[in-house]
Each structure stands twice: as C-alpha cells, then as structure tokens.
Amino acid sequence: MAAWGERLAGVRGVLLDISGVLYDGGEGGGAPIVGSVEALARLKRSQLKVRFCTNESQKSRGDLVGMLRRLGFDISEGEVTAPAPATCLILKERGLRPHLLIHDGVRSEFDQIDTSNPNCVVIADAGEGFSYQNMNKAFQVLMELENPVLFSLGKGRYYKETSGLMLDVGPYMKALEYACGIEAEVVGKPSPEFFKSALREMRVEAHQAIMIGDDIVGDISGAQRCGMRALQVRTGKFRPSDEHHPEIKADGYVDNLAEAVDLLLQHADK
Amino acid sequence: MAAWGERLAGVRGVLLDISGVLYDGGEGGGAPIVGSVEALARLKRSQLKVRFCTNESQKSRGDLVGMLRRLGFDISEGEVTAPAPATCLILKERGLRPHLLIHDGVRSEFDQIDTSNPNCVVIADAGEGFSYQNMNKAFQVLMELENPVLFSLGKGRYYKETSGLMLDVGPYMKALEYACGIEAEVVGKPSPEFFKSALREMRVEAHQAIMIGDDIVGDISGAQRCGMRALQVRTGKFRPSDEHHPEIKADGYVDNLAEAVDLLLQHADK
Incomplete structure (x- = not known):
C-alpha cells in the first residue's frame, strides 16, 4: 500500500461517523472511545473542515449532540448530517x-x-x-x-x-x-445522495474529502463510491475480517480516531 | 389452458396444505374455510391417497391435529408432514x-x-x-x-x-x-427435500401427485419444481395478483378446497 503521505494528499475535509468512532452507545448513554474527545478537538483546531455524517436514527439531532457534548465532544447541531x-x-x-x-x-x-x-x-x-x-x-x-x-x-x-x-x-x-x-x-449512508448532501454542507469536493468510519459497507464502500477516500477505524463494530473483505478495501486502517487524526494532521492537504 | 380432464389425468395422491386451505387461523383457534370439512371427508372416501404437507411451526403436530379435529376435520398425526x-x-x-x-x-x-x-x-x-x-x-x-x-x-x-x-x-x-x-x-416448503419426504410417506411418485395450497411460492412453485402438479385455492393468503404472476403459473386455480375436490373426484386417475 502507498505511503500515508500519498494516500492522504490533498484532503481538505473530513467526514466523521459518530457511533463506533467517537463513542460506543449503551446503558447510561454510552462511553467515549479512548482518545476520541481529544482527537476531535485537535482536528477542529486544524485547517481541515470537519462534518459529522451519521446514520443515528434513535435520537433527534438535538439529543444526540447534547449527549455528545456531555461526553466532552466539541460538536454542534448544525455540523451534523443525519x-x-x-x-x-x-x-x-x-x-x-x-x-x-x-x-x-x-x-x-x-x-x-x-x-x-x-x-x-x-x-x-x-x-x-x-x-x-x-x-x-x-x-x-x-x-x-x-x-x-x-x-x-x-x-x-x-x-x-x-x-x-x-x-x-x-x-x-x-x-x-x-x-x-x-x-x-x-x-442515510451508503446512499450517494446522503454523502453528497454532507459534502455540499461541508463545501468540499468528493476528491478532497475523507470519511472516517467503523462500518465497512455504510462508511467505507459508500464513501468510496462517491469518489471520496475512506479510513476504517478498528473500533465500534469493526471486525478483523473486515481487513480481508473480498471486495471492499479501505484507503487505510487505523486503530482509532486518535491515530486517524495523527495521520491527517501530518499528511493531509500537503 | 387444457381441459381439467387432461390437467388432472393420472393423479393418484393429493398433498394438502393446511392453513388457508382447511382453515384460517386466528383468535380462539380460527375457523374452517367454508366447505373444507366436507370436502376433505369426500376426498378421504375416494381412491386417492391423501397427505398433509404444512409449514405450520407455531404448534406441535399433536396440537395442530387436535385443533383440526375439534373443527371437524378427519386428520391424524401420522398423516402430517411438518x-x-x-x-x-x-x-x-x-x-x-x-x-x-x-x-x-x-x-x-x-x-x-x-x-x-x-x-x-x-x-x-x-x-x-x-x-x-x-x-x-x-x-x-x-x-x-x-x-x-x-x-x-x-x-x-x-x-x-x-x-x-x-x-x-x-x-x-x-x-x-x-x-x-x-x-x-x-x-419446509418450498424445499425439495421436504416435498420429497412427504411423497415418500404417501408412497406416490411426483408425477402422480398434486399439491393444493394457497401460497404461490411455498406451495405452487415449490411443488412444480419437484415434478408435481399444483392447484392454487382462492382462499387463505391468495391474492388476485397471484393469477398474473410473471413466472409462476399454477396448473389450475379453484375457488376453494371444495371445488378442487369436485374436480379431482371427476377427473383424477382416469
């Protein structure tokens, strides 16, 4: 596989899945995935544009954002495509x-x-x-x-x-x-219309955008079919067999959002 | 379509679906379909072999047969493939x-x-x-x-x-x-193994057997794929659009079991 510098060159916008990337849901509202609160904060301080693209459909956007803010995430309702x-x-x-x-x-x-x-x-x-x-x-x-x-x-x-x-x-x-x-x-994901609306709202072209998600079909394949790049995190619903999928290959696999942000801040938009 | 005499020639055994053919289930055990109790009695008095081939999986065979007997049907546990x-x-x-x-x-x-x-x-x-x-x-x-x-x-x-x-x-x-x-x-239906076990138990070859059911896929198409003939009744889950199905065509459509038995007693095994 090509070096990260090559794989992440020209990225200007980052679409983030929420469940399984920022946090794992569950009793009492769930828990942040280790390092994700701080990683999001670093990402938002960078020059990269950030938008959240979720299939969450148990909660209203208001409730979802309220819950994530209580967990420490820097997120507002207007940044979420749901x-x-x-x-x-x-x-x-x-x-x-x-x-x-x-x-x-x-x-x-x-x-x-x-x-x-x-x-x-x-x-x-x-x-x-x-x-x-x-x-x-x-x-x-x-x-x-x-x-x-x-x-x-x-x-x-x-x-x-x-x-x-x-x-x-x-x-x-x-x-x-x-x-x-x-x-x-x-x-919702992986519908192309849904990804396109998220890109429009972020004001970034598909080839300048990268999706970060835990779902090999909804996030990775869906984003790639829209001309985006996609990183799969090894958190949330990720399963080791995903890395050997016969048809779907992410542009990279990272242990978690924190590693994805490290790589993006080092290599994106260069 | 060919005359009934031609379509039913050589039939020696009859496989009967239960729900939607003998009775409609529901509150309080359900109700017999009009004419079915008497039609089954006539069929069993004839020279034709009869067996029941059901996908019923909410009840044990014993409970199913007990319920049908209370509704007036002549049926015993050993006659049922379930x-x-x-x-x-x-x-x-x-x-x-x-x-x-x-x-x-x-x-x-x-x-x-x-x-x-x-x-x-x-x-x-x-x-x-x-x-x-x-x-x-x-x-x-x-x-x-x-x-x-x-x-x-x-x-x-x-x-x-x-x-x-x-x-x-x-x-x-x-x-x-x-x-x-x-x-x-x-x-269960439409699995070929399931139909074949019912035919073995009835001791009739597929080409000498006819299935009577209300389910265009489970009963009609399934039986035909095993080399049997199949009649669809216009009771139970039958819907008028079934008669215009693009791929599945029953060997005949009848209003109910009573009409099917009338036709069989007139034309079968001639």
Missing part, C-alpha cells in the same frame, strides 16, 4: 404521509409531518420498538397501499453497544422488503 | 445443538434435543416471540459461531388470520441472513 431531517425533506417534497416505525427518541424530528391516513412507511432504528406487533402493523400498512413506499433510515446490519452487538434497522428493512416484495428507499 | 419433526432429524444427524427462537406451542417437538452450548440457531414462526430482544439474542449466538448455521422452518412471507395478514417466519429469516451475512437452510 437521516431523519433528510427524510422529512423528501416526505414534504413528495407529499407523502408516513406511518412511522421509529424510536420515541427521534419522534420530535417528525413533529411537522402529517401522519394521518398514511401512504408510505418510514422505519428507523427502533430498538425495542421492533416488536412483532409494530412490524406487523408496518407490514399491513404497506400491503394495503397500491404502490407501497418504504423509507429506511440507513440499512446498517448492526452496531456495537457497550453490552455487545445490536441489530440495526437494516435487517428489519430486509424483513419488510421480503414480506411485501418491494425495495426500500434508503435515506 | 417442519419441526424434520428439523429434529437433521439436528440429530449432524450433531447440532440449537438455540431455539420458536413459539412456545411447538417447543415440545424439541424435547429430545440438546440445546446446551448452542452451535446453530433454529427459527420458526414465533409470532409475538419475534421481539427485538429475542431476535438480537439469536443474532448474537450466530455472530459468535465460527461457522454460523441457521435453520428456518419454512420461509413464508405472511399468512392470513381471521384478523388480517400476519408476518410469517420468512421475513425474520431474511433479517438474520442480512444481519449475519449468511444463508439459512430452509426446512
């Missing part, structure tokens, strides 16, 4: 009224959305909300529509909490796709 | 110890199976048992195995209860397949 606000824009543009299968923590993001007489379904990481009853209700709504439309806020397979691996929204999206014979529209 | 007993045979043959994600109603079928220190997962139609917590546990067991093995008792998309359409095991199988990056082994 799927719930992006979905609301799409629903409004297309005049759609969703049945929501979502976590109570993110419900406030949909306050301005008409949910009467639903003509589509929106699912997000609902956690315990993915009961049989709730899944069946979403299924029945879709089956009663002539043209069933399903939005999924991300399609992650699982994420890591302090207590272990947890099923994310993706498996439940697949369940409804199979049950109804349809294909969901994914809002 | 996925739970078939799965137990496979587990024993391969020395596998399952983690079970199943309905309490079928648990007795697994009484003789060692479930300590599991090295595979078995999922069946668990109904309300498909909680997030139970799904996550099955997922975690699979992710901890070096070679994760998942058995799914059938892969139906949904079934019909008196109260409406209900998610079957298939969507949850797809969820775990996606979450773990694996492919499940299906025990």
Whole structure:
C-alpha cells in the first residue's frame, strides 16, 4: 500500500461517523472511545473542515449532540448530517404521509409531518420498538397501499453497544422488503445522495474529502463510491475480517480516531 | 389452458396444505374455510391417497391435529408432514445443538434435543416471540459461531388470520441472513427435500401427485419444481395478483378446497 503521505494528499475535509468512532452507545448513554474527545478537538483546531455524517436514527439531532457534548465532544447541531431531517425533506417534497416505525427518541424530528391516513412507511432504528406487533402493523400498512413506499433510515446490519452487538434497522428493512416484495428507499449512508448532501454542507469536493468510519459497507464502500477516500477505524463494530473483505478495501486502517487524526494532521492537504 | 380432464389425468395422491386451505387461523383457534370439512371427508372416501404437507411451526403436530379435529376435520398425526419433526432429524444427524427462537406451542417437538452450548440457531414462526430482544439474542449466538448455521422452518412471507395478514417466519429469516451475512437452510416448503419426504410417506411418485395450497411460492412453485402438479385455492393468503404472476403459473386455480375436490373426484386417475 502507498505511503500515508500519498494516500492522504490533498484532503481538505473530513467526514466523521459518530457511533463506533467517537463513542460506543449503551446503558447510561454510552462511553467515549479512548482518545476520541481529544482527537476531535485537535482536528477542529486544524485547517481541515470537519462534518459529522451519521446514520443515528434513535435520537433527534438535538439529543444526540447534547449527549455528545456531555461526553466532552466539541460538536454542534448544525455540523451534523443525519437521516431523519433528510427524510422529512423528501416526505414534504413528495407529499407523502408516513406511518412511522421509529424510536420515541427521534419522534420530535417528525413533529411537522402529517401522519394521518398514511401512504408510505418510514422505519428507523427502533430498538425495542421492533416488536412483532409494530412490524406487523408496518407490514399491513404497506400491503394495503397500491404502490407501497418504504423509507429506511440507513440499512446498517448492526452496531456495537457497550453490552455487545445490536441489530440495526437494516435487517428489519430486509424483513419488510421480503414480506411485501418491494425495495426500500434508503435515506442515510451508503446512499450517494446522503454523502453528497454532507459534502455540499461541508463545501468540499468528493476528491478532497475523507470519511472516517467503523462500518465497512455504510462508511467505507459508500464513501468510496462517491469518489471520496475512506479510513476504517478498528473500533465500534469493526471486525478483523473486515481487513480481508473480498471486495471492499479501505484507503487505510487505523486503530482509532486518535491515530486517524495523527495521520491527517501530518499528511493531509500537503 | 387444457381441459381439467387432461390437467388432472393420472393423479393418484393429493398433498394438502393446511392453513388457508382447511382453515384460517386466528383468535380462539380460527375457523374452517367454508366447505373444507366436507370436502376433505369426500376426498378421504375416494381412491386417492391423501397427505398433509404444512409449514405450520407455531404448534406441535399433536396440537395442530387436535385443533383440526375439534373443527371437524378427519386428520391424524401420522398423516402430517411438518417442519419441526424434520428439523429434529437433521439436528440429530449432524450433531447440532440449537438455540431455539420458536413459539412456545411447538417447543415440545424439541424435547429430545440438546440445546446446551448452542452451535446453530433454529427459527420458526414465533409470532409475538419475534421481539427485538429475542431476535438480537439469536443474532448474537450466530455472530459468535465460527461457522454460523441457521435453520428456518419454512420461509413464508405472511399468512392470513381471521384478523388480517400476519408476518410469517420468512421475513425474520431474511433479517438474520442480512444481519449475519449468511444463508439459512430452509426446512419446509418450498424445499425439495421436504416435498420429497412427504411423497415418500404417501408412497406416490411426483408425477402422480398434486399439491393444493394457497401460497404461490411455498406451495405452487415449490411443488412444480419437484415434478408435481399444483392447484392454487382462492382462499387463505391468495391474492388476485397471484393469477398474473410473471413466472409462476399454477396448473389450475379453484375457488376453494371444495371445488378442487369436485374436480379431482371427476377427473383424477382416469
């Protein structure tokens, strides 16, 4: 593999995944990943532009940022690209009224959305909300529509909490796709539209941007397909087998965000 | 389409699906489909061999047969091919110890199976048992195995209860397949091995047998792939769009089991 100087040359903007990179969620709000609070602070003091690009869909952006600030991270709401606000824009543009299968923590993001007489379904990481009853209700709504439309806020397979691996929204999206014979529209990583909106908001071109994430599909492959570079951290949901994936190869593997920031500050934008 | 006489010529054995053909499940045990009790009685008085081939996995065979007998059906346990007993045979043959994600109603079928220190997962139609917590546990067991093995008792998309359409095991199988990056082994229709065991038990060759079911994939396509003929009933989970399926075409469509039996008694084995 080429030297880091070559791999990171010309990087002007950094997109950061949140869960598994900054912190691991879990009981009591979770815990920062060692070195990440300080690494983010260093990154933000540099000349590099920074934006957060998350598939978090259990919490509103406000709650997410509040929680991260309490953990010590320098982050504000306006710096976060998240799927719930992006979905609301799409629903409004297309005049759609969703049945929501979502976590109570993110419900406030949909306050301005008409949910009467639903003509589509929106699912997000609902956690315990993915009961049989709730899944069946979403299924029945879709089956009663002539043209069933399903939005999924991300399609992650699982994420890591302090207590272990947890099923994310993706498996439940697949369940409804199979049950109804349809294909969901994914809002969030690895959808190219989602990465592009994050790049627009950061005002950096794809070839000048690098994604740092723990998800080989959502973060690494997704960003690379948009023309970005991508570093995978060995934290969060990272598994050693990721480094031997037959098709997806990150532009680099680092132990954690702290190592990524060390390398970026040394080699980027040179 | 050819005349019924031609389509049913040489039929000597009839495989009957249960749910959606004999009865619709639901609160209080469900209700017989109009005419089915009498139709089954007529069929069993004929020269045709009859066997039941079900993906029912919420109930043990004993409970299922008891319930059907109370509804008036002439059926005994030895006439039923069902996925739970078939799965137990496979587990024993391969020395596998399952983690079970199943309905309490079928648990007795697994009484003789060692479930300590599991090295595979078995999922069946668990109904309300498909909680997030139970799904996550099955997922975690699979992710901890070096070679994760998942058995799914059938892969139906949904079934019909008196109260409406209900998610079957298939969507949850797809969820775990996606979450773990694996492919499940299906025990039940439309698996060819399952149809073949039902044919062996009925002692009829595939080309002399006809399947009667409400599921276009599990019953119709599955039976045809095994060299049988197949009639789809317009009861249970049947939907009008089934008759215009781009790839699957039943050998005939009938309003219900009663019409199927009328036709069989008139034209079969001639």
